[in-house]
Amino acid sequence: MSNVLVLVDHAAGKVRKTTAELLTIARRLGEPVAVFVGEGVQDALPALGQYGATKVIALSNPELSQFLVAPKAEALQQVAAKVEPSAILISSNAEGKEIAARLAVKLDSGLITDAVDVQAGDSAGPVTTQSVFAGNYTVKSKVTHGTPIITVKPNAATPEAAETSPEVEEFDVSISDAAKTARITESKPREATGRPELTEAAIIVSGGRGTGGDFGPVEAFADSLGAAVGASRAAVDSGWYPHAYQVGQTGKTVSPQLYVAAGISGAIQHRAGMQTSKTIVAVNKDPEAPIFELVDFGVVGDLHKVLPTATEEVTKRKA
Amino acid sequence: MKIVVCAKFVPDATADRRFRSEDNTVDRAGVDGLLSELDEYAVETALTVKESGDGEVTILTVGPEQAADAVKKGLQMGADAGVHVVDDAIHGSDAVATSLILSKALAKLDADLVVFGMGSTDGGMGVVPAMVSERLGLPAVTLGSEVTVDGQTVRIRRDGDTASETIEGTLPLVLSVSDQANEPRYPSFKGIMAAKKKPVETWSLADLELTADQVGGSSAWTEVVEVTARPPRSAGTIVTDEDGSGAAELVEFLSTNKFL
Ligand SMILES: Cc1cc2nc3c(=O)[nH]c(=O)nc-3n(C[C@H](O)[C@H](O)[C@H](O)COP(=O)(O)OP(=O)(O)OC[C@H]3O[C@@H](n4cnc5c(N)ncnc54)[C@H](O)[C@@H]3O)c2cc1C
Numbered sequence: 084m085s086n087v088l089v090l091v092d093h094a095a096g097k098v099r100k101t102t103a104e105l106l107t108i109a110r111r112l113g114e115p116v117a118v119f120v121g122e123g124v125q126d127a128l129p130a131l132g133q134y135g136a137t138k139v140i141a142l143s144n145p146e147l148s149q150f151l152v153a154p155k156a157e158a159l160q161q162v163a164a165k166v167e168p169s170a171i172l173i174s175s176n177a178e179g180k181e182i183a184a185r186l187a188v189k190l191d192s193g194l195i196t197d198a199v200d201v202q203a204g205d206s207a208g209p210v211t212t213q214s215v216f217a218g219n220y221t222v223k224s225k226v227t228h229g230t231p232i233i234t235v236k237p238n239a240a241t242p243e244a245a246e247t248s249p250e251v252e253e254f255d256v257s258i259s260d261a262a263k264t265a266r267i268t269e270s271k272p273r274e275a276t277g278r279p280e281l282t283e284a285a286i287i288v289s290g291g292r293g294t295g296g297d298f299g300p301v302e303a304f305a306d307s308l309g310a311a312v313g314a315s316r317a318a319v320d321s322g323w324y325p326h327a328y329q330v331g332q333t334g335k336t337v338s339p340q341l342y343v344a345a346g347i348s349g350a351i352q353h354r355a356g357m358q359t360s361k362t363i364v365a366v367n368k369d370p371e372a373p374i375f376e377l378v379d380f381g382v383v384g385d386l387h388k389v390l391p392t393a394t395e396e397v398t399k400r401k402a
Numbered sequence: 403m404k405i406v407v408c409a410k411f412v413p414d415a416t417a418d419r420r421f422r423s424e425d426n427t428v429d430r431a432g433v434d435g436l437l438s439e440l441d442e443y444a445v446e447t448a449l450t451v452k453e454s455g456d457g458e459v460t461i462l463t464v465g466p467e468q469a470a471d472a473v474k475k476g477l478q479m480g481a482d483a484g485v486h487v488v489d490d491a492i493h494g495s496d497a498v499a500t501s502l503i504l505s506k507a508l509a510k511l512d513a514d515l516v517v518f519g520m521g522s523t524d525g526g527m528g529v530v531p532a533m534v535s536e537r538l539g540l541p542a543v544t545l546g547s548e549v550t551v552d553g554q555t556v557r558i559r560r561d562g563d564t565a566s567e568t569i570e571g572t573l574p575l576v577l578s579v580s581d582q583a584n585e586p587r588y589p590s591f592k593g594i595m596a597a598k599k600k601p602v603e604t605w606s607l608a609d610l611e612l613t614a615d616q617v618g619g620s621s622a623w624t625e626v627v628e629v630t631a632r633p634p635r636s637a638g639t640i641v642t643d644e645d646g647s648g649a650a651e652l653v654e655f656l657s658t659n660k661f662l
Pocket residue numbers: 290291292293294314315316317318329330331332333334335345346347348349350351352353356366367368369372384385386387439440523581
């Protein structure tokens with residue numbers, strides 16, 4: 084069977100859920116080989132083995148984390164030259180997409196971004212599914228030249244365990260000076276909220292301009308459901324919620340089991356980020372709001388009244 | 403300083419965007435096109451850099467005949483010159499091919515600072531800046547939410563998922579800016595009149611020493627095999643809140659659907 088490279092997405096060895104999804108997808112295409120960049124490979128090993136990595140290639144050159152994405156792309160190119168994979172899977176976040184972009188140029192290969200599904204297809208290689216034009220179309224594509232490089236969105240697959248005990252192979256990469264020209268001079272970590280990660284959450288409660296700036300009811304309802312909190316651009320632009328939580332074309336694309344939009348009108352750019360959610364619920368005081376065209380369940384009403392009452396009821400039922 | 407803004411011509415996002423059934427490419431007939439809104443932030447950044455020092459701003463677009471409108475919009479906002487790369491053979495190009503064309507044009511323009519938007523509003527891959535940086539061997543500082551140019555140093559703040567970072571590089575370089583970077587200006591009446599006299603060059607593939615077999619749909623390295631319109635969502639239940647009834651029905655819905 085051919086090797087399929089998976090670039091591990093992790094924070095100091097703590098493997099993100101997206102990596103389990105990538106490994107699950109990789110098993111459909113061949114034998115998953117995980118590429119781990121940075122510190123903490125031993126901490127990551129159990130999770131990588133649980134989802135079927137047959138081998139873990141560890142790259143610990145410190146320059147890989149100091150200089151943004153260009154060195155990581157160089158490293159992957161060197162790994163690919165050795166492993167000769169039939170496909171390369173990378174998480175579809177800002178960094179992953181840039182690594183993939185550079186790799187596509189280096190390897191003379193086609194690139195597909197933001198896949199929401201990847202299947203083995205016939206002998207011509209993997210077939211990807213993308214959701215495009217604000218989620219109004221579904222497109223199936225494949226790479227026809229070189230090594231298919233595919234960036235995959237969170238929730239594209241349900242992680243399925245397939246226990247292996249992969250060995251770790253340290254791999255020495257050489258980083259050119261040309262790749263060390265853009266540097267990170269300062270980094271302020273974001274404060275942890277204790278809530279699930281927006282792109283990974285099963286439930287999201289988002290607030291918009293209709294909150295009038297008070298996200299209290301949105302956060303409380305989210306917490307009662309164990310949900311992540313999102314925001315519309317109007318709320319972010321007003322300074323009510325940080326940009327990292329914006330859902331939509333210029334924020335995050337999310338696809339949870341349940342999306343609750345409170346005080347959000349449902350503009351096309353917002354839909355672009357949430358239209359593929361399994362179940363959609365809205366609370367809006369305007370019965371004509373376009374968001375109601377999307378919903379499975381809608382409440383016409385004031386969110387400042389509906390959400391607190393609902394929060395109380397949910398808490399009572401869960402107790 | 404020679405500043406070049408790469409700006410894409412896209413179908414209007416608020417119109418009914420479709421695909422052509424013959425070759426699964428974007429149907430541009432009957433849908434108005436415009437300068438990708440997210441590239442307006444790039445134009446604004448370029449103009450601000452120019453105004454705070456010296457420099458000349460050129461708008462570069464690769465696209466069909468009508469894409470001249472995107473160049474024009476940039477000129478109306480205040481850019482000095484435009485370059486439109488247009489050639490029938492470009493139709494259907496993928497990101498790898500588009501980045502090749504842009505790189506050749508940027509090399510020919512001998513740009514010091516290349517400014518991109520964060521992603522187009524149609525393809526929206528957000529990969530072209532990194533590809534161009536790779537091809538030209540220039541540093542890239544991307545997704546800036548705040549940009550300062552200080553002599554030869556370009557510094558940005560990037561608000562990432564886990565941290566807010568300061569990133570810098572030295573000119574010549576590739577920069578991309580987010581929609582948090584600034585508030586793009588509207589073309590003034592004066593700007594609209596002045597744009598009519600600004601120089602716009604039209605280049606073909608031959609002008610860039612490229613051949614038709616290096617770009618376009620036939621040599622694209624990705625192929626669309628199937629396009630389906632998303633089925634409309636089935637109409638949901640809508641209730642009107644009266645004295646707490648809305649909350650009760652909402653919780654009942656969540657419970658029935660096993661979200662509690
Ligand atoms: C290039 C571009 C990119 C964009 N990217 C994004 C993006 O990524 N994400 C995004 O969200 N937007 C994006 N936008 C902006 C988008 O077009 C809308 O302006 C934005 O989504 C509106 O946010 P909103 O729904 O919160 O506000 P509004 O449209 O003002 O809607 C507020 C809603 O709240 C309701 N309301 C008011 N008071 C109450 C109350 N007390 N109780 C209940 N309901 C109430 C109102 O009836 C109304 O429907 C983008 C725009 C452009 C041009």
